Amino acid sequence: NSSSRSSKTFKPKKNIPEGSHQYELLKHAEATLGSGNLRQAVMLPEGEDLNEWIAVNTVDFFNQINMLYGTITEFCTEASCPVMSAGPRYEYHWADGTNIKKPIKCSAPKYIDYLMTWVQDQLDDETLFPSKIGVPFPKNFMSVAKTILKRLFRVYAHIYHQHFDSVMQLQEEAHLNTSFKHFIFFVQEFNLIDRRELAPLQELIEKLGSKDR
Numbered sequence: 001n002s003s004s005r006s007s008k009t010f011k012p013k014k015n016i017p018e019g020s021h022q023y024e025l026l027k028h029a030e031a032t033l034g035s036g037n038l039r040q041a042v043m044l045p046e047g048e049d050l051n052e053w054i055a056v057n058t059v060d061f062f063n064q065i066n067m068l069y070g071t072i073t074e075f076c077t078e079a080s081c082p083v084m085s086a087g088p089r090y091e092y093h094w095a096d097g098t099n100i101k102k103p104i105k106c107s108a109p110k111y112i113d114y115l116m117t118w119v120q121d122q123l124d125d126e127t128l129f130p131s132k133i134g135v136p137f138p139k140n141f142m143s144v145a146k147t148i149l150k151r152l153f154r155v156y157a158h159i160y161h162q163h164f165d166s167v168m169q170l171q172e173e174a175h176l177n178t179s180f181k182h183f184i185f186f187v188q189e190f191n192l193i194d195r196r197e198l199a200p201l202q203e204l205i206e207k208l209g210s211k212d213r
Contacts, residue, residue: 020131020133021052021133022052022055022056022131025045025048025052025053025056026056026059026060028045029041029056029057029060038181038182038185039185039189041182041185042057042182042185042186042189043189044190049137050190051137051141051142051145052137054141054142054145054190054192055129055137055141055145057186058123058145058148058149059123059129061149061152061179061182061183061186062116062119062120062123062148062152064179064183065116065152065155065156065179066116068155068156068159068172068175068176068179069112069116069155069159071167071170071172072159072163072166072167072170072172073109075163075166076108076109076112076158076162076163077107077109078107078109078110080162081107081108081109081158081162082107082108083105083106083107083108084106084107084108084110084111084112084154084158085108085158085161085162086154086157086158086160086161086162086200086201087157087161087200089200090157090161090199090200091105092111092154093105093106094106094110094111094114094115096114096118100114108158108162112155112158115151115152115154115155116155118151119148119151119152122144122148123148128141128144145192146192146193149183149187149192149193150192150193150194150197152183153183153187153193153197153198153201156176156179156180156183156201157200157201159176160176160180160201160204161200177208180201180204180208181208184198184205184208184209185209188209
């Protein structure tokens with residue numbers, strides 16, 4: 001039952017107001033996803049604003065990851081995951097540049113809580129993610145979006161490396177793979193995450209990509 005599980009997710013997700021242009025864009029994204037061609041689904045729709053397309057999809061990925069992580073939170077604990085890692089070679093320390101300037105080492109649940117709370121704060125900031133028609137995106141929007149997506153990637157990386165057995169037990173792997181594939185094709189299409197950052201899941205990324213050539 002998903003409702004009892006999803007109560008563990010972070011905060012109410014940021015909803016895109018119905019009837020708004022961003023809502024129409026989200027509907028367009030969902031419709032093209034249904035066609036099964038993800039490479040095409042992530043492309044900027046003709047005549048649309050790139051910032052707005054990235055904003056709508058970033059909100060959507062945040063919601064997806066929020067849900068996916070919510071399904072495995074009981075397995076991701078201070079005891080099971082004392083550090084935020086993605087396999088033995090990659091460990092992440094948290095800093096947001098404002099409240100926590102010097103990166104701190106913390107458990108995965110704590111790191112992911114910091115991360116998702118930070119992302120939520122960015123998404124709720126009307127000066128960064130304007131929801132009103134005609135309000136322009138700020139000049140630094142693209143760099144903020146890149147930082148958000150780079151950090152969201154780390155949640156996928158942690159789930160794949162440390163919790164994939166739980167994902168399989170819950171029979172969520174198809175859901176996780178589809179979500180991650182959509183995410184990767186999107187960031188590849190607009191070159192939003194540095195290759196070095198993607199290294200923890202490089203093999204998986206190559207495998208997902210090769211099926212579509």
